[in-house]
Amino acid sequence: xxGSRGVRRVVRWGLRxxxxxxxxxRQVRAGELGARLMTDPEVVANPYPFYEELRSRGKxxxxxxxxxxxxxDVCTQVLRSTDxxxxxxxxxxxxxxxxxxxxxxxxxxxxxxxxxxxxxxxxPDHTRYRKLVTRAFSAKKVAALRSRTExxxxxxxxxxxxxxxxxxxxxxxxxxxxxxxxxxxxxxPLSMREQFLExxxxxxxxxxxxxxxxxxxxxxxxxxxxxxxxxxxxxxxxREPGEDILSALVTAHDEGGxxxxxxxxxxxxxxxxxxxxxxxxxxxxxxxxxxxxPDQMKLLNAEPExxxxxxxxxxxxxxxxxxxxxxAVRDTEVGGVPVKRGTFVITHLGGANRDPAVFTDxxxxxxxxxxxxxxxxxxxxxxxxxxxxxxxxxxEVALRALVDRFPEMRPAGTPVRRRTKLLRGYESVxxxxxxxxxxx
Numbered sequence: 001x002x003g004s005r006g007v008r009r010v011v012r013w014g015l016r017x018x019x020x021x022x023x024x025x026r027q028v029r030a031g032e033l034g035a036r037l038m039t040d041p042e043v044v045a046n047p048y049p050f051y052e053e054l055r056s057r058g059k060x061x062x063x064x065x066x067x068x069x070x071x072x073d074v075c076t077q078v079l080r081s082t083d084x085x086x087x088x089x090x091x092x093x094x095x096x097x098x099x100x101x102x103x104x105x106x107x108x109x110x111x112x113x114x115x116x117x118x119x120x121x122x123x124p125d126h127t128r129y130r131k132l133v134t135r136a137f138s139a140k141k142v143a144a145l146r147s148r149t150e151x152x153x154x155x156x157x158x159x160x161x162x163x164x165x166x167x168x169x170x171x172x173x174x175x176x177x178x179x180x181x182x183x184x185x186x187x188x189p190l191s192m193r194e195q196f197l198e199x200x201x202x203x204x205x206x207x208x209x210x211x212x213x214x215x216x217x218x219x220x221x222x223x224x225x226x227x228x229x230x231x232x233x234x235x236x237x238x239r240e241p242g243e244d245i246l247s248a249l250v251t252a253h254d255e256g257g258x259x260x261x262x263x264x265x266x267x268x269x270x271x272x273x274x275x276x277x278x279x280x281x282x283x284x285x286x287x288x289x290x291x292x293x294p295d296q297m298k299l300l301n302a303e304p305e306x307x308x309x310x311x312x313x314x315x316x317x318x319x320x321x322x323x324x325x326x327x328a329v330r331d332t333e334v335g336g337v338p339v340k341r342g343t344f345v346i347t348h349l350g351g352a353n354r355d356p357a358v359f360t361d362x363x364x365x366x367x368x369x370x371x372x373x374x375x376x377x378x379x380x381x382x383x384x385x386x387x388x389x390x391x392x393x394x395x396e397v398a399l400r401a402l403v404d405r406f407p408e409m410r411p412a413g414t415p416v417r418r419r420t421k422l423l424r425g426y427e428s429v430x431x432x433x434x435x436x437x438x439x440x
Contacts, residue, residue, distance in 0.1 A: 009216075009217065009220065010213070012216075012220075013211070013213050013216045013217075016209075016211075016216070017209065017210050017211045017212075017213075017216055018213075020209050020210040021210040021212075023035075023065060024038055024039050024065070024209075024210050025039075027063075027064060027065055028040065030064075032063055032064055032065070033050060033053060033054055033057075033063065034054075034061070034063025034064070034065055034066065034068050034346070035063070035065065036050065037050055037051075037054070037068075037348070038209060038210065038421060039210060039421075044421050045417065047322065047348075047350060047351070048350070048351075048354060048363065051070045051348060051350065051351030051354065052070075052351075052354075054068060054069075054070050054348070054351065055070045055071065055351065055355070058335075058337075059071040059073075059074045059334075059335035059336070059337070060074055060334050060335045060337040060339075060345070065344075066325075066343070066344040066345065066346055067337075067339065067343055067344070067345045067346070068345070068346045068348060069334075069335070069345065069346070069347055069348065069351075069352075070348045070351025070352055070354075070355065071335065071352065071355060071357075072352040072353075072355035072357065072358045072374075072376065073335070073357075074334055074335040074347075075347040075348070075349065075352040075376055075380075076352075076376065076380050077334055077335070078326050078334060078345055078347055079324070079326065079347060079376070079379055079380035079381045079383070080380050080381040081332070081334075081381070082329075083328060083329060083330055083332040083339075084326035084327065084328055084329060084332075084345065085122040085326065085327055085329045086119065086120050086121065086122055086325070086326065086327065086383070087122075087325075087326070087327030087329075087344075109206075109219070109220040109223040109224050109227070110223060110227050110262060110265055110266045110269065111203055111206040111219065111220075111223045112203060112204075112206060112207060112269075112270055112273065112274070113206050113207055116129070116260075116262055116263045116266045116267075117266050117270055118130060118266075118267065118270055118383075118386075119270065119383070122329075123382070126382060126383075127382075128258065129263065129267055130382075130386065132248075132249060132252055132258070132259070132267070133245060133249070133267065133271065133386065134386065136185070136245035136248075137386050137387055137389065137390055138389075139389055142389045142390050142393050143393075145181065145185070145390070145393070146393055146397065148181075148184070149177070149181055149393065149394055149397045149398075150397050150401065152177055152180050152181065153177055153397055153398050153401040153402075154401065156172070156173050156176055156177055156180075157173065157401060157402065157405045157406075159172070160172045160173055160433075161405075161433065165432055165433050166412050166430065166431070166432055166433070167430075167431055167433055168428050168429060168430050168431075169283075169284065169287045169288075169402070169429040169430075169431055170280070170284045170426050170427060170428055170429050171428065173283070173398070173402065174280050174283035174284040174287065174398065174426075174429075175197055175276070175280045175284075176193065177279075177283065177394060177398050178275065178276035178279035178280055178283070178391075178394050178398075179193045179196055179197055179276040179280075180193060181275070181276075181390075181394060182271070182272060182275030182276050183196065183272075185244060185245065185275070186244055186245060186246045186268070186271060186272055186275070187237065187242045187244035187246050187247060188233065188246075188272065192229075196226075196272060196273075196276070197276070198222065199222045199223070199225055199226040199229075199273070200222075200226075200272070200273040200276060200277055201222070202218050202219045202221065202222025202223065203219065203222055203223050203226065203269070203273050203277075204273070204277055204420050204423055205218065205219040205419075205420065206219040206220075206223065207420070207422045207423065208420055208421045208422050223269070226269050226272075226273075227265055227269060230265050230268050230269055230272075231261075231265060233246070233268075234246075234250050234264070234265075234268075237250045238250060238254070245271065246268055246271075249264055249267060249268060250264065252264075274386075274387060275387060275390070277423065278320040278321060278385070278387075278391060278423070279320075279387075279390075279391045279394050279395065280425060281318075281320035281418075281423060281424060281425025281426070282311075282314060282315060282320050282391055282394075282395045282425075283394070283395055283398045283399060284425050284426040284429055285314060285318040285320070285424070285425055285426060286310075286311070286314040286318075286395060286399050287399060287402060287429055287431075288415050288426060288429050289314055289317065289318065289365055290399070290403065291409070291410065291411050291429070291431065292365075293365055296310075296365065296366075296367045297403055297407070298407075299367060299368070300367060300400075300403060301403060301404070301407055304400065306367055306368060307396050307399075307400050308392070308396060309367065309368070309369070309370075309372055309373070310367035310396075310399075311392050311395045311396050311399070312369075312372040312373045312375060312392075313365065313366060313367050313369050313372040314395070314399075315353075315372075315375050315377035315378075315392075315395075316353045316354075316359065316369075316372050316374075316375035316377065317353070317354075317365050318350075318424060319349050319350040319353050319375070319376075319377040319424065320377065320423060320424060320425060321349060321377065321379070321422065321423060321424075322348065322349060322350040322421070322422055322423070322424050323346050323347060323348045323349055323350065323422060324346075324347055324349065324379055324383075324422075325344055325345065325346050325347070326344075326345050326347065327342065327343070327344055327345075328340065328341050328342060328343045328345065329341065347376075349376045349377060349379070350424065352376050353375045353376060353377060358371065358374055359371055359372075359374070378391075406431075406433050406434055407434070408434035409431045409432065409433050409434060410431065410432050411430070411431060411432070412430040412431050412432040413430035414430075415428060415429045415430070416428040
């Protein structure tokens with residue numbers, strides 16, 4: 001039994017990642033920029049010069065494997081257009097041998113990269129899922145969470161200060177704040193916070209193409225563990241329902257029949273993981289940017305009314321999600337380029353957010369930038385980030401509290417970036433706190 005499970009896993013890895021790895025390696029050897037943007041460690045570490053190279057080739061570039069764009073207008077058009085979808089269910093585009101292999105591969109983990117995840121679903125399913133959860137992330141609900149988020153920030157900064165003069169802004173603060181907020185929103189126990197972060201890290205790996213077999217296995221293991229925990233949590237909710245969004249989703253499954261068990265679990269896991277994954281990156285990257293630009297930190301201390309705009313500038317300058325893909329569902333045209341049905345288009349959000357046609361001096365970090373709000377960090381169209389308002393609020397509360405508490409903090413080592421390619425952020429940002437801010 002264990003052997004057959006292993007064979008099915010290898011088949012799944014080969015279909016989703018193995019074949020892609022071979023194809024990408026071939027393209028890299030040929031010097032293709034699109035492939036390098038996906039795999040080359042040098043490019044992943046600092047993609048921005050390479051985005052500019054792609055920009056110089058045109059608004060929409062055929063890389064040989066897919067079409068790619070860093071053009072702000074083209075990205076916006078593709079993401080908003082009904083001519084494109086996420087392509088979660090387009091088996092008719094696949095060769096017969098691949099469809100057969102999909103059957104042999106068995107059940108996929110309920111990860112964020114395949115249906116019924118909202119990220120991988122098109123209408124009408126996507127419309128149905130989103131309608132069920134939108135209310136929980138309304139402006140009114142987010143505003144009501146602000147004071148509690150401020151309390152959490154204070155508690156975490158107090159705890160960080162008691163550890164001494166050195167701290168890690170990601171592990172001690174940026175990761176824990178959004179994980180705490182989303183756990184409370186979903187009625188999940190705070191004792192599971194660190195475990196959720198670990199499982200979320202594994203789930204995030206699944207968003208990248210061309211994973212090694214070890215990373216793929218870790219990703220499936222963590223997603224399956226989160227799924228098993230979530231099913232048990234649904235049982236606890238049924239015994240003691242609350243006022244949280246998960247209780248509402250369980251009721252929709254049990255009474256209305258509007259969600260299958262897999263749909264219920266997939267939505268719940270996505271809300272949990274997405275509720276902290278990108279926000280961890282926003283807070284961590286924002287803190288690192290302020291450490292690198294102490295003049296901007298001083299400006300925010302002197303003019304705190306600029307914080308909302310500063311968060312948009314951080315989202316623009318270091319987009320937590322660097323790219324997203326779409327599939328043409330019919331023959332169309334984008335930026336004057338014909339695009340055939342079934343063509344895969346990668347919109348590089350990180351590149352679009354530095355488009356000089358939209359952002360003046362785009363490679364300069366400036367918290368006073370007037371056009372910062374035009375960034376595409378939260379995508380566009382029907383897949384616009386459900387938790388955008390929550391992420392902005394958490395980012396502002398967290399970073400403002402951090403700067404207010406430790407205005408003299410400074411780097412204490414080299415920050416370590418996360419291994420993920422699609423998601424951009426830090427695993428570690430070591431700092432030295434101001435002596436006067438640390439209890440004796």
